[in-house]
Structures are given as structure tokens and as C-alpha cells.
Amino acid sequence: MEKVIEIxxxxxxxxxxxxxxxxxxxxxxxxxxxxxxxxxxxxxxTISIICGQLKKDGGSVSIGGKDPxxxxxxxxxxxxxxxxxxxxxxPLSVYDNLKTRAALYGIMGEAFxxxxxxxxxxxxxxxxxRRPVGKLSGGQRRRIDIARALLHKPEILILDExxxxxxxxTRKQVWSVIENLRKKEGMTVxxxxxxxxxxxxxxxxxxLDNGKIAAEGTPLQLKNAYTGDFITLYGVTEAEVQTLxxxxxxxxxxxxxxxxxxxxxxALILQHPSVFKDYEIVKGKMDDVFLAVTGKALKGxxx
Amino acid sequence: MKTVGALIxxxxxxxxxxxxxxxxxxxxxxxxxxxxxTFLYNVYEDSFTASLPEGxxxxxELLDGLVGGLLLSSLLAVxxxxxxxxxxxxMVADKVSGARADFTVxxxxxxxxxxxxxxxxxxxxxxxxxxxxxxxxxxLAFTGWYLSILDVLALFSDIFLMVLFGTALSSxxxxxxxxxxxxxxxxxxxxxxxxxxxxxxxxxxxxxxxxKNTLMFLPGTYGTSLLRNHALRGVYAEMSKQGFPAEAxxxxxxxxxxxxxFFGHSVEIWQMYLVLVGAIVLLVGGYILLHTLxxxxxxxxxx
Numbered sequence: 001m002e003k004v005i006e007i008x009x010x011x012x013x014x015x016x017x018x019x020x021x022x023x024x025x026x027x028x029x030x031x032x033x034x035x036x037x038x039x040x041x042x043x044x045x046t047i048s049i050i051c052g053q054l055k056k057d058g059g060s061v062s063i064g065g066k067d068p069x070x071x072x073x074x075x076x077x078x079x080x081x082x083x084x085x086x087x088x089x090x091p092l093s094v095y096d097n098l099k100t101r102a103a104l105y106g107i108m109g110e111a112f113x114x115x116x117x118x119x120x121x122x123x124x125x126x127x128x129x130r131r132p133v134g135k136l137s138g139g140q141r142r143r144i145d146i147a148r149a150l151l152h153k154p155e156i157l158i159l160d161e162x163x164x165x166x167x168x169x170t171r172k173q174v175w176s177v178i179e180n181l182r183k184k185e186g187m188t189v190x191x192x193x194x195x196x197x198x199x200x201x202x203x204x205x206x207x208l209d210n211g212k213i214a215a216e217g218t219p220l221q222l223k224n225a226y227t228g229d230f231i232t233l234y235g236v237t238e239a240e241v242q243t244l245x246x247x248x249x250x251x252x253x254x255x256x257x258x259x260x261x262x263x264x265x266x267a268l269i270l271q272h273p274s275v276f277k278d279y280e281i282v283k284g285k286m287d288d289v290f291l292a293v294t295g296k297a298l299k300g301x302x303x
Numbered sequence: 304m305k306t307v308g309a310l311i312x313x314x315x316x317x318x319x320x321x322x323x324x325x326x327x328x329x330x331x332x333x334x335x336x337x338x339x340x341t342f343l344y345n346v347y348e349d350s351f352t353a354s355l356p357e358g359x360x361x362x363x364e365l366l367d368g369l370v371g372g373l374l375l376s377s378l379l380a381v382x383x384x385x386x387x388x389x390x391x392x393x394m395v396a397d398k399v400s401g402a403r404a405d406f407t408v409x410x411x412x413x414x415x416x417x418x419x420x421x422x423x424x425x426x427x428x429x430x431x432x433x434x435x436x437x438x439x440x441x442x443l444a445f446t447g448w449y450l451s452i453l454d455v456l457a458l459f460s461d462i463f464l465m466v467l468f469g470t471a472l473s474s475x476x477x478x479x480x481x482x483x484x485x486x487x488x489x490x491x492x493x494x495x496x497x498x499x500x501x502x503x504x505x506x507x508x509x510x511x512x513x514x515k516n517t518l519m520f521l522p523g524t525y526g527t528s529l530l531r532n533h534a535l536r537g538v539y540a541e542m543s544k545q546g547f548p549a550e551a552x553x554x555x556x557x558x559x560x561x562x563x564x565f566f567g568h569s570v571e572i573w574q575m576y577l578v579l580v581g582a583i584v585l586l587v588g589g590y591i592l593l594h595t596l597x598x599x600x601x602x603x604x605x606x
Contacts, residue, residue: 051408073410081408087401089313091320096313102410103309148405 002029004064004078004156004188005050011058012045015076017104019045021211022059027156027190027204031184034199036190036286038296043192044084046208047160051081055117064155080149084160086141090134094125094144097133098151105152119147123177124136131132146177156188157181164194171195196286207293215293219286226292229265229286231257234278244272306411310419311426314393318427328389328427331494332382332435334449336442339374347373354558355551362545368447369538373559375439376530377503380604383432384460384523385494387469390427391477394420395486413594421474421587428466436462449537457533464579465526478593502527506560519565522582525575532561532572 005027005157020042037043039063048054051076052068052274053294063075088097096118102112120126123143133141133162140163140186149157159178163171175198181187191202194245199219206216215222233241234254241248241255246268248257269276290296319325347370352361361369368519397403436458443450449533450458478495480486498504501523507515518524535556542552556562 053404053407076408076410079408081405083401083405085401087405089317089400091317091400092313096316100309100313101405102404102408103306104411107304108305108309152409 003027003062004029005033005190006062007046007050007059008048008062009059010049010056010061012042012049012056018211019210020049023208023211023213024059025206025213025216027188029155029188030182030186031203032189032191032201034202034289035190035208036199036205038193041208042211043208044160045211047158047190047192048083051079051158052076054254075094076153078155079158080152080154080156081158082142082145082149082160082162084164086133086142086145088133088148091132093130093132094136095129098148099142101148102151106152108156115151115153119150122180123147131208137170138166139173142166142170142174143177146174150181153185154187156190158190158240160192161194162191163198196290200286209291209294209296215289219289221233221284222286222289222293224261227288228258228260229262230282230284231265231268232277232280232282233276236275236277240275244268244275306413306518307418307422310406310416311423314419314423315426317393317396318390318423318457322405324389324392325431328386328431330387331389332430332431333438335378335382336374336438338376340442343374344370350558351555354554356548358549359551363573364447365449365538365541366447367544368443368449368541369535369555371443371446372449372534372538373531376527376534377498378439379432379436379458379462379530379534380465380483380501380503381494381498382435382521383428383465383526384469384472384488384497386431386435386465387424388473388490388493389479390431391420391424391470391473392483392486393423394474395477395480395483398481399483413597414591417474417594421470421590424474425466425470428470429463432462433459441571447538447540450534452538454533455537458530461526461529461533464576466582467583468522468526468579468586471511471583471590472565472583474518474590475586475593480588497523501522502560506558507563508558508560516566522578524560525570525578528563528570529561529575529579531559535559535561556584 003026007026008024010020010023011018023042023046035043035046045054047055050063050068052072064078066075068075089100092100099112099117099118102108102115107115118130120129122147125140125143125147128136128140128144133144136144146157146162157178162178163174166174178189182189191198193199202219204217205219205222207222209213215226217225232251232254233256236255238250238255241257244257246257246259248255257268259268261281262283266280269279351366351369355361392418397406440450440455473493476489477486480489500518500521502518507518507524510518539552539556539561542555543549553562563575
């Protein structure tokens with residue numbers, strides 16, 4: 001698959017602080033790429049370098065095969081950015097905000113009106129056009145932020161913690177919009193998030209810790225490599241569970257048994273078929289992966 | 304140029320939508336006018352009366368016109384610059400809100416952004432200064448009006464240049480600022496100090512020779528003198544008409560800084576314009592250069 005972002009041996013320091021240390025990764029066309037890390041792990045620095053906002057100390061960055069330092073215009077046109085917090089002008093209307101931002105890409109007059117109609121339909125904000133951005137709800141504002149990032153039809157959408165601070169329903173709404181865009185327009189999405197369930201949906205995940213890549217792979221690869229499986233057994237006694245000889249913990253409805261992988265789970269079931277009458281097997285979660293990789297719990301998932 | 308136009312429109316709209324900024328800007332000249340009339344009117348009146356040779360006396364209306372013209376020119380000399388500092392808040396506010404990063408992720412040239420701020424600030428400054436001028440004219444009409452149509456046009460051209468100068472100066476000074484607190488601090492210093500160094504609060508003719516010569520290197524001095532010349536030309540003509548000795552008129556002209564001397568050389572009106580326009584060109588050039596150099600360094604706020 002075609003690589004749309006390629007980072008090789010990237011370095012960036014702020015004085016004594018080494019924000020990014022020798023990181024390399026690729027983002028493929030059309031994929032949902034998740035960038036995980038605690039605050040200060042180097043996510044925002046990397047994104048700023050990708051967006052041409054910050055000068056790198058070393059290494060190379062390529063957006064669609066072009067270096068942002070040499071081809072800033074082309075690479076900036078390829079990117080749409082949704083910032084961590086809304087950066088639109090709160091006193092101005094949605095229409096005025098989007099009109100100004102579209103002008104930055106040379107989209108004016110009829111071309112702007114046409115694109116505005118398309119986006120208003122996709123993101124469902126036709127009724128909000130005349131309202132000041134400062135008077136919108138968090139979810140409505142996020143939709144407008146996404147519309148702003150999509151005005152110039154970028155190939156890559158960078159979402160920097162797009163759902164932080166939103167209620168679960170709005171988060172779901174925002175994600176359904178992003179999913180739709182990926183499916184309909186084949187857009188590549190580069191995501192940083194604190195929500196592990198969002199990272200679990202990604203095609204590829206890179207975990208950053210102290211400016212270095214601590215782990216990377218698909219969510220399945222990461223789960224297989226860094227966490228085990230869990231079997232939840234129902235309708236059994238504790239004595240029966242103890243006969244399995246595996247670590248377990250009591251839950252509200254039954255017992256949760258930890259096994260190294262699915263193969264071990266299958267073996268255990270085959271050895272003790274009488275105990276496994278009502279059960280389910282699940283893989284470890286991305287939270288477990290993150291904890292295992294960095295030794296730190298990623299806050300925000302349930303905030 | 305269309306992108307610059309869109310940015311100017313946006314910046315002007317934000318200034319007028321934020322009623323706090325607009326009214327604070329407008330309050331500055333109004334407060335100055337009230338303070339001048341309350342505290343300085345009698346001082347100027349006594350000073351001019353005392354400067355006349357024995358046996359020569361002012362017609363009260365003419366004296367009011369003289370003092371009024373002096374107050375108006377002082378007020379405009381200060382407010383055209385301080386209002387520009389106030390109107391330039393948008394540039395720093397954009398850094399604080401993140402809007403600046405939103406602009407620079409788009410493929411716009413640094414000078415486009417710089418011009419967008421500069422022209423919008425100049426427009427805002429001109430609007431506020433025009434309102435202040437009209438208030439000042441109303442005051443003159445009440446106390447003693449000696450302005451011809453040409454004087455009025457010349458005053459507006461001086462105000463235009465002074466706003467451009469104030470905008471360029473404030474753009475350069477405010478460029479490195481990143482917080483509203485810093486802007487407030489700079490605004491306070493400028494409001495307190497500029498009136499003295501441009502000869503508005505106290506005529507430069509009253510200062511020591513060393514200080515006088517030093518202040519002659521500052522372009523604002525020439526702006527104040529231009530305003531004085533055009534605000535008082537009609538009064539001087541009326542004084543001559545009423546038979547005041549030429550020496551008395553010249554003495555008052557010198558006292559009011561209408562006749563400036565640069566190390567013993569008399570400065571003509573066209574030379575004052577030249578200094579002011581030269582200063583504007585230099586300051587705007589420096590401001591655009593800063594934007595360009597800064598973008599090349601790219602050490603801007605992280606996304």
C-alpha cells in the first residue's frame with residue numbers, strides 16, 4: 001500500500017529536553033493510524049513537525065513523497081488538521097470562520113459555497129451556519145473544526161485528540177462522521193487519542209514514551225505481544241475454578257481467568273470440558289497493552 | 304491579494320465584534336480629551352498669554368481656538384499611536400487562542416499573514432481615530448473654530464500617516480509578544496510614555512537642548528508637529544489678521560513645536576512628511592521581514 005507519511009530517524013529537542021528521539025514510522029494510504037502516548041511523550045511535537053510548524057533537529061519527514069521543508073505548499077495542501085482544542089474565532093459565525101479559512105487555500109466565491117454545502121451536508125451543520133462559534137456546544141464545534149480541516153479536500157486528516165472532553169454520545173457522533181469520511185473518500189486519518197477504544201479501531205498503532213517509540217503494530221499484534229487472553233467463566237463454583245490451576249479473579253457474575261494466549265485458552269478448555277459450560281474468551285484491551293508497554297496507565301479513557 | 308483581503312475582513316470583524324476592545328480603544332482618546340481640557344487647558348492658556356509682548360492681548364475666542372487646536376493636535380498625536388497598539392491586540396490574541404497555528408498550517412505566505420494584520424489594524428485605528436477627530440472638531444466648534452477645508456483635509460492626511468506609523472510601530476513591538484498580559488504591559492508603558500517623547504503632553508521646545516536633539520531622532524515628533532501645524536494654521540492666520548506682531552506669532556509657533564529644528568536646521572513640512580513616510584516604510588519592512596524570518600526558523604507554537 002502507498003505510503004502517505006514517512007518519518008525516518010526524527011529528532012527534536014527543546015534545550016536539554018529531548019522531545020523526540022530517533023523515531024521512524026510510516027502511515028499508509030487510507031488507514032486509520034493511531035499515535036498514543038502520555039502528555040509530553042512527543043506526539044504534539046511530531047505532529048507540529050509533520051505540519052511544518054516546527055523545525056526538526058534531525059531525520060527526515062515525507063508527506064506524499066515530498067519534504068515539507070522543500071515543498072511547504074504542496075505538503076500543507078495534503079494535510080487537514082483538527083487541533084486539540086477548537087481554534088476557530090468564537091465571536092464570528094460558522095459561515096465567516098469557514099469562509100476565512102477557505103480563503104487561505106484560495107477557495108473563494110462559488111467554489112467555497114459549493115464546498116460549504118457539501119460539508120454542511122456530510123457533517124450536518126446547515127442549521128448552524130449563522131451562529132457564532134462561541135455559542136455552539138462542544139460536539140457542534142467539533143463538527144465545524146472537522147469541516148474546517150476538510151475545506152481543501154486534504155488527503156490526510158490529522159486529528160489531535162479530537163474527542164477529548166466530549167460526552168460519550170457526541171464522541172460516537174464525531175467518530176461516525178470520521179468513519180464515513182474514511183469509507184466514502186478513502187481518507188487517511190492520523191489520530192492521537194487518550195481513548196483506548198478509539199485506538200483499538202485503528203489499522204496501525206504507534207505507542208510513544210519519552211520521545212521514543214515503545215511499541216508499534218496492529219491492535220491485534222500489540223494485544224498478542226503485550227497482553228494475554230481472558231476467559232470469563234459463568235455458573236461454576238470457586239472450587240471448580242481452582243481445579244484449572246490458572247490465575248483468576250472473582251467478578252460480579254463469575255470468574256475471570258488469565259491465560260497467556262488463545263492457544264492456551266483452547267488447551268485449558270479441552271482439558272476441562274466439564275467446567276467450561278458457559279464462558280467467553282476475550283483478548284486483552286489496549287489499556288492493558290499501554291500499561292504493559294509503558295508501565296503507565298493512560299488517563300482520559302473514562303474521564 | 305484575495306487571501307489578504309479575507310484576512311483583513313476577518314481581523315476587522317473580530318475587532319468590532321469584541322465590544323470590549325473597540326470601546327477601550329475609543330475610550331482612550333475620549334479620556335485624553337477630558338483630561339486635557341480639565342488639567343492642561345489653563346496651563347496652556349497662561350503660557351500663551353504670558354508669551355505675548357506687553358500691550359498685546361488675545362481675543363478670548365482666538366485664545367480658545369489656539370489652546371483648543373493645541374489640545375486637539377496633542378490628543379491626536381497620542382491616540383493615533385496608542386489606539387493602534389490597542390487595535391493590534393488581535394495579532395497576539397491569535398497566538399493565545401491557537402488561531403495563528405490554524406493559519407500557518409495552511410499554505411499561506413508569511414507576508415500575507417503580516418499584511419492581513421497590519422492593514423486590519425490600520426483600518427481599525429483609522430476608524431477609532433476618525434471618531435476621536437470628529438469629537439475633537441465638535442470641541443473646537445464649541446470653543447473656537449479656525450480651520451479651513453484644506454486644514455481639515457491636511458489633518459486627516461496627518462492622522463492617516465500617524466495611524467500607519469502607529470500600526471507599524473505596534474506591529475513590530477507586539478510581534479514577539481505571546482500573552483495578553485505582555486500586551487497590557489506594553490500598552491500601559493506606551494500610553495504613559497509616548498505622549499512625552501512625541502511632544503504631545505509637553506512641547507519639545509520646553510525641553511533641554513540635549514533631550515530636544517535626541518527626540519528629533521524619533522519620527523513621532525514630526526507627526527506631532529504636522530498635526531500642530533495643520534490644527535493651528537488658521538489661528539496663526541487670524542492672529543496676523545488681528546495685527547499681532549510677526550515675532551509674537553513666530554514665538555508662539557516655536558513654543559507650540561510648529562517650527563522644529565534639527566541640530567540648528569529648520570525642518571520644512573515636506574521633510575516632516577518624508578521622515579514619517581520613511582519611518583512607516585522601514586517599520587513595515589522590518590515587520591514583514593520578522594514574519595518571514597520567523598517562519599523560516601519555524602520555531603512557532605506547537606500544534
